[in-house]
Every structure is written in C-alpha cells, then in structure tokens.
Amino acid sequence: MKASAVTDKFAAAFNDVVVRQSAEPSWLSALRQQSFSRFQEIGFPSVVEEEWKYTNVAAIAKGEFSPVTHVNGAAIARQDLDAWTYAEAPVRFVFVNGIFRQDLSAQGEAQAGVVALTLENAAGDDRFADSIRQTFARRAESDNGFVALNNALFAGGLFLRIERNVASNYPIHLLFVAEAVTGKAPASSPRVIIQAQANSAATIIESYSSSGAASYLTNAVIDFEVEDSARIQHFKVQRESANGFHIAATRANLGPKAKYETTTINLGGAISRHDIDVVMDHEGAECAVDGLYMVEGNQHTDTHSVIDHRQPHCTSRQLYKGILDGKSRAVFNGKVFVRHGAQQTDAQQTNKNLLLSNDAQIDTKPQLEIYADDVKCTHGAAIGQLEEDELFYLESRGINPALAKNMLTYGFAEEVIERISIESIKRELDSVVLNRLSQGAGVSGLEVLK
Amino acid sequence: MLEIKNLHASVDGKEILKGINLTVNKGEVHAIMGPNGSGKSTLAKVLAGHPSYEVTGGEVIFDGKNLLELSPDARAREGVFMAFQYPVEVPGVSNAQFLRLAYNEKQKHLGAEELDPLEFKDLLKEKAALVEMDASFMTRSVNEGFSGGEKKRNEILQMAVLDPKLAVLDETDSGLDIDALRIVAEGVNKLHSPDKASILVTHYQRLLNYIVPDFVHVLSGGRIVKEGGKELALELEEKGYDWLKNSNGASAAKK
Numbered sequence: 001m002k003a004s005a006v007t008d009k010f011a012a013a014f015n016d017v018v019v020r021q022s023a024e025p026s027w028l029s030a031l032r033q034q035s036f037s038r039f040q041e042i043g044f045p046s047v048v049e050e051e052w053k054y055t056n057v058a059a060i061a062k063g064e065f066s067p068v069t070h071v072n073g074a075a076i077a078r079q080d081l082d083a084w085t086y087a088e089a090p091v092r093f094v095f096v097n098g099i100f101r102q103d104l105s106a107q108g109e110a111q112a113g114v115v116a117l118t119l120e121n122a123a124g125d126d127r128f129a130d131s132i133r134q135t136f137a138r139r140a141e142s143d144n145g146f147v148a149l150n151n152a153l154f155a156g157g158l159f160l161r162i163e164r165n166v167a168s169n170y171p172i173h174l175l176f177v178a179e180a181v182t183g184k185a186p187a188s189s190p191r192v193i194i195q196a197q198a199n200s201a202a203t204i205i206e207s208y209s210s211s212g213a214a215s216y217l218t219n220a221v222i223d224f225e226v227e228d229s230a231r232i233q234h235f236k237v238q239r240e241s242a243n244g245f246h247i248a249a250t251r252a253n254l255g256p257k258a259k260y261e262t263t264t265i266n267l268g269g270a271i272s273r274h275d276i277d278v279v280m281d282h283e284g285a286e287c288a289v290d291g292l293y294m295v296e297g298n299q300h301t302d303t304h305s306v307i308d309h310r311q312p313h314c315t316s317r318q319l320y321k322g323i324l325d326g327k328s329r330a331v332f333n334g335k336v337f338v339r340h341g342a343q344q345t346d347a348q349q350t351n352k353n354l355l356l357s358n359d360a361q362i363d364t365k366p367q368l369e370i371y372a373d374d375v376k377c378t379h380g381a382a383i384g385q386l387e388e389d390e391l392f393y394l395e396s397r398g399i400n401p402a403l404a405k406n407m408l409t410y411g412f413a414e415e416v417i418e419r420i421s422i423e424s425i426k427r428e429l430d431s432v433v434l435n436r437l438s439q440g441a442g443v444s445g446l447e448v449l450k
Numbered sequence: 451m452l453e454i455k456n457l458h459a460s461v462d463g464k465e466i467l468k469g470i471n472l473t474v475n476k477g478e479v480h481a482i483m484g485p486n487g488s489g490k491s492t493l494a495k496v497l498a499g500h501p502s503y504e505v506t507g508g509e510v511i512f513d514g515k516n517l518l519e520l521s522p523d524a525r526a527r528e529g530v531f532m533a534f535q536y537p538v539e540v541p542g543v544s545n546a547q548f549l550r551l552a553y554n555e556k557q558k559h560l561g562a563e564e565l566d567p568l569e570f571k572d573l574l575k576e577k578a579a580l581v582e583m584d585a586s587f588m589t590r591s592v593n594e595g596f597s598g599g600e601k602k603r604n605e606i607l608q609m610a611v612l613d614p615k616l617a618v619l620d621e622t623d624s625g626l627d628i629d630a631l632r633i634v635a636e637g638v639n640k641l642h643s644p645d646k647a648s649i650l651v652t653h654y655q656r657l658l659n660y661i662v663p664d665f666v667h668v669l670s671g672g673r674i675v676k677e678g679g680k681e682l683a684l685e686l687e688e689k690g691y692d693w694l695k696n697s698n699g700a701s702a703a704k705k
Contacts, residue, residue, distance in 0.1 A: 388501060393538035396498050397552040397608060398526035398559070407543050407551075411591070414542030 006061045007040045013067035035151030044145045054331045054363045055302040065187035068097040084209045086424045089173035098188025099156030113166030119157030146247045150189045150221045157191035168202035178210040190220040196230035203233040210241040217245045224252040231259045240268035251277040254285035263419045264291035273302040280314040288317040292416040295328035302331035309342040322353040324360035338370040349379035458507035466492040468672035477644040482651045484669035485691040490651045494620040498532035527559040531614035533605040535621040540592035577610040581637040599630035606637040617648045623657035635660030655687035
C-alpha cells in the first residue's frame with residue numbers, strides 16, 4: 001500500500017480537527033499542520049527502519065480506523081468506570097477514546113496547587129503557554145510517524161501542573177478507556193503534559209482499559225517535565241483489549257536533582273509499542289525506569305527505552321522483565337547514553353526474560369554508549385526458562401506441576417510489580433498475572449498467594 | 451513401609467545406582483553413608499522423583515504402592531518428604547504462602563480440612579518453634595537471602611508442616627555450624643514417632659551424634675557394601691572410607 005493511501009485515511013480527521021480547534025494559538029495550529037505534513041511524508045514506520053526492525057505495524061497501516069476528534073456518542077457512564085479505578089486515587093481524569101471527559105472525572109477534595117485543564121485551553125493561557133510550547137517543540141521534529149500523527153490529531157488533551165513546593169495529597173489517576181462507538185474501530189490520540197514545578201511531588205497513575213474485545217488504536221503521547229528537585233512516581237498499567245493496538249511515547253525531562261521513577265506493566269494489546277525517553281540534561285537528576293511485559297498467544301510487545309545522561313552526577317536504574325507464552329513475541333531495546341562530560345554517571349540496566357513456550361520469541365538489545373571516562377555503568381540481558389530444579393523443589397512439596405510453574409512465574413513477575421507503591425494496583429496485577437497463568441493449566445486455588 | 455529392591459538408576463546415561471536393596475520399617479531411623487560419588491544423594495533424589503534421574507531397574511514399594519510410578523508431587527502427598535541438600539530460592543512467594551499451599555494440597559488429597567491464612571498462621575507458629583525460626587521468616591520469600599543454616603532449618607520446618615510418613619534428609623548436616631546442627635537435629639528428633647521413618651543421607655558421622663540411627667548402610671560405587679548398627683558409623687569415622695576399599699569383598703548383605 002502506498003504511503004499516501006495510508007495517510008490519506010487520516011486527512012478528513014485532520015481537517016475536522018483544524019476546524020474544531022480553530023481557537024487554539026497559531027503556533028499550535030502551525031505545529032499540527034507541520035506534523036501532519038510530516039506524517040504524510042513518512043507514514044507509519046516500517047521494518048526497514050532500525051528502530052522498528054522487529055515490530056511490523058502493517059496491521060495498523062492497513063486497518064480501517066475512525067480517528068476520534070471529539071466526544072461522539074460514547075456510552076460509558078460513571079458507574080462503568082468502577083472496574084478500572086483505584087481506591088487510593090480519588091483524583092481521576094478520565095479519557096474516553098482519548099478525549100478528556102470532565103463529566104466522568106473526579107477531582108476528589110479540591111487540592112490547592114494542582115492545576116488541571118484541557119491542553120488546548122492551557123496552550124492559549126499565558127500562565128502555561130510558554131512551557132507547553134517548549135514541551136511540544138521537543139516533539140515537533142519527531143521522525144516517528146505515530147508521534148507526528150498524534151501531534152496532528154490530538155484533541156481533548158490534558159495539562160496538569162503541580163505547583164512549586166506542592167506535594168499532591170493523593171495519587172492522580174489518568175484513566176484511558178477505549179470504547180467502540182461506530183462500525184469502524186476508533187483511533188484515539190491521547191495527549192497529556194504533566195509539569196511538576198520545582199520541589200513538588202506527585203504520583204501519577206496512567207492506565208489503559210477497554211470496555212470490550214474490540215479492535216481499536218490507542219496512539220498516546222505523554223510528557224513529563226520534572227523541574228528542580230521535583231519528584232514524580234509514575235505507574236503505567238496497559239491492559240488494552242486482546243485486539244487493541246497500543247502505541248505510546250512517554251518522555252520525561254528532568255531538571256537539576258529531579259527524580260522520576262516509572263514502572264510500566266504491559267499486558268494487553270495485539271501489538272503494543274512503548275517508547276520511553278528520559279532526558280537528564282541537568283546535574284544530580286535521578287531516574288528508575290522499570291517495567292514488566294507479559295504476552296501470550298500471538299501478542300507482540302515492543303519496548304524502546306532511551307535513558308540519556310547529558311550532565312554529570314546523574315543516576316539511572318532500569319529493570320525490565322518479560323514473560324512470554326504461546327507464540328508471542330517481545331522486543332526490548334534499551335539505550336543508555338552517557339554524553340561527553342557526563343562524569344560520575346551511575347547507570348544500571350537489566351533486562352530479564354522468561355520464556356514459557358518454545359514458540360515464543362524475544363529480541364533483546366541493551367545498549368550502553370559511553371562518551372565520558374569517569375562513570376559507573378553496568379548492563380545486561382538474560383533469557384531463560386523455568387529451572388527444572390526449582391520446579392522439582394515445589395513439586396517435591398506436593399504442589400502439582402502446573403501450579404508450581406505458575407508460582408515460579410508469578411515470583412519472577414513479582415519483583416517488578418512490587419515496585420508499584422499502590423496496594424490496589426499491586427493486588428490487581430497479582431490477580432491478572434495469576435489468572436492469565438492459570439488459563440489452560442486446570443489450576444485453581446491461586447488466591448492462596450494473596 | 452519402604453522396600454527398595456535391586457534399584458538401578460542413571461543420570462545422563464551413566465549408571466549411578468547399581469542394585470540397591472533396603473527395607474525401612476515404621477519407627478526406624480536409617481543412615482546412608484558413603485564417600486563422595488558413592489550414589490547416596492542419588493538414592494535420595496530417586497526416592498523423591500527428581501526428573502534428571504532415570505530408574506533403569508528394580509522397584510520401590512512405599513506403603514504398598516509402586517512409588518516409581520508416582521509423580522514427585524503425588525509422592526509428597528502420599529507422605530514422602532526429602533529435605534534438600536541445596537534448597538531452592540523461590541523469589542516473590544512468601545514462605546507462609548508456599549507452606550500453606552503445600553499443606554492444603556496434602557489435606558485435599560487426604561480429604562482433610564484445608565486451612566485459611568489465619569488458621570494456618572497458628573499452625574505455622576507452633577511448627578516454627580520446633581526449629582527456632584523467627585516469625586519474620588514467614589513473610590520473606592522462600593529461602594531467598596537465607597543463610598545456609600536458615601535454609602536447612604526451613605527444610606525441617608516444611609517437614610514439620612507437611613508431617614510426612616517417610617523423611618529423607620539429603621546431607622542436611624552439610625554446611626551447618628554446631629548450633630544450627632543441634633537445632634536441626636532436635637527438630638528431626640521431635641518429629642520422629644513410632645509410625646514414621648527417616649533416612650539420613652550423610653557423609654559424616656557428626657549428625658549421628660544427634661540423631662541416633664537404628665541402622666547404618668554404607669554405599670560405595672552405587673551398591674551397599676556394608677551394614678550395621680550405629681557403631682558402624684563410629685568405626686567409619688575412625689577408619690575413614692578408605693577402610694572399605696581395603697576390606698576386600700565387602701558384603702552386599704541384605705537385611
């Protein structure tokens with residue numbers, strides 16, 4: 001299929017956005033136009049590109065999607081959200097097919113110092129415009145067609161600012177729900193900018209769910225600006241439907257002594273791709289970029305991470321684990337850059353994979369590029385199967401082989417799940433992991449692990 | 451209770467056990483001794499059903515059942531327990547969760563009552579006291595970060611919880627300091643009763659000062675080459691395993 005035939009499918013939606021968003025600042029309109037032209041030029045990525053070598057998105061390029069540019073008849077009501085909310089996070093921003101829905105959201109107790117408004121409104125507000133413009137500028141030149149498409153099509157995005165010296169009382173939940181509303185599969189373009197001003201602190205939960213097993217495309221771009229000595233904990237839980245496509249780009253820019261800790265749990269989707277970039281362009285910044293992907297059947301998941309040490313005295317930690325069953329395939333590509341002059345960098349990166357099936361496939365590529373000479377860096381990747389000795393040990397205590405296998409797999413996943421400091425998310429993930437494992441194994445009684 | 455008849459077993463095609471005969475009755479404690487490579491650990495693993503060991507001949511009857519036809523987990527539920535020489539770490543699964551799961555699997559098999567976490571906690575507390583284990587071990591992942599001695603005590607704790615008919619202790623004394631050895635041995639002694647039996651696999655006589663065997667069997671080259679009472683262990687300690695090589699025509703006596 002010619003690139004133009006693919007990108008033309010989004011032209012009507014783009015024109016619709018241009019009309020609907022005519023009130024937005026001209027720099028933003030220009031950015032949309034520039035990004036759409038860019039998308040028309042480069043289209044969706046293909047496997048000839050190094051960064052997309054192992055992830056073929058032809059199913060998305062060939063798909064017939066209906067891009068969602070405004071609230072259009074989604075039937076989800078507040079009570080439908082209960083299955084996806086967390087008791088610990090009463091402050092909730094809900095997006096249906098990528099569009100922010102004030103009517104479904106919950107502010108909890110009003111919190112002084114936490115400002116939230118639609119991204120379009122914020123972009124036209126002098127208090128926020130400059131910083132938003134800077135964040136967009138970093139994304140403007142992207143050579144990733146998905147990011148360009150999001151730039152062009154996003155609508156109903158959210159801007160969140162945690163003001164200077166404020167610590168959010170509650171975790172803030174960004175809840176993205178996919179719902180089929182027309183004959184065609186919806187394509188959503190969630191867009192959120194989170195700005196943690198100097199010395200502020202917040203926990204952000206970003207979760208993706210769907211109300212059915214329908215096919216759809218989520219193409220999200222989420223940016224964090226973590227300023228001087230601010231601290232952000234970020235937990236992403238991706239539970240898209242088995243037929244959904246999840247493409248997401250997360251980026252965090254860290255200020256001096258800023259701290260960004262993120263844990264991503266990737267469970268859903270026919271194809272999922274997560275690009276996560278952490279840029280440390282100021283001294284003393286610190287990040288932890290952890291994750292777990294768990295796939296089965298014909299699922300495909302790809303994590304591309306870039307941790308960029310541009311200045312001295314920054315620290316990064318990365319632990320990504322993967323569990324692959326069936327004929328699933330996973331990709332982990334983790335780059336750690338230590339730039340010229342970034343002395344006293346301390347970077348550790350680990351990717352570990354557990355293959356539960358002989359038909360599953362993992363491509364892992366941890367990469368460390370160091371251009372400074374006084375640094376402490378380690379990295380490594382491992383691929384393994386369940387150890388016969390470990391299974392035998394459990395079986396020798398009367399535990400049947402299927403359950404023994406599940407316990408060991410659960411144990412493997414637990415190291416990452418434990419990093420999520422919110423109890424109800426942890427318990428949800430325990431249950432998801434265990435239930436998925438018990439499928440076809442004829443195992444019951446796994447609740448005993450709780 | 452246990453009858454081993456002309457048992458042959460190999461690993462990676464190499465024959466390790468070359469015809470073992472051994473009868474263990476209720477209430478008895480048997481010690482299996484022998485030099486490194488004699489096959490004594492292999493015997494323990496074959497009884498527990500380790501998948502790397504292939505039984506090439508003979509039979510093992512446990513309580514009237516053909517043990518070799520049972521899977522490792524089924525053997526455990528029937529009442530066979532092996533304390534591992536190198537207990538395995540199971541990250542992410544707490545000791546208490548693991549033990550309750552194993553306990554309930556057995557109860558289910560016996561048609562007996564399964565315990566909920568609270569009820570089990572009481573049972574666990576009582577059993578943990580036997581091996582002087584602190585409550586903090588119960589919430590830690592199975593064996594993860596445990597010292598060698600703690601791992602061995604954890605094995606005996608598992609044994610106490612699962613209450614097996616036949617306990618096979620594979621080099622449980624190895625790597626233990628004298629205090630840990632005492633605790634482990636006292637635990638084993640307290641768990642022993644007239645309707646149970648134990649097999650102690652050990653290289654050294656030391657353990658047998660604490661757990662006194664009724665019978666001692668000496669393995670060499672995959673066969674039992676000498677048998678006797680507890681005094682045989684002392685004699686071995688004094689003379690060393692070389693003594694066996696020199697005692698020409700060591701008898702493969704049947705009991």
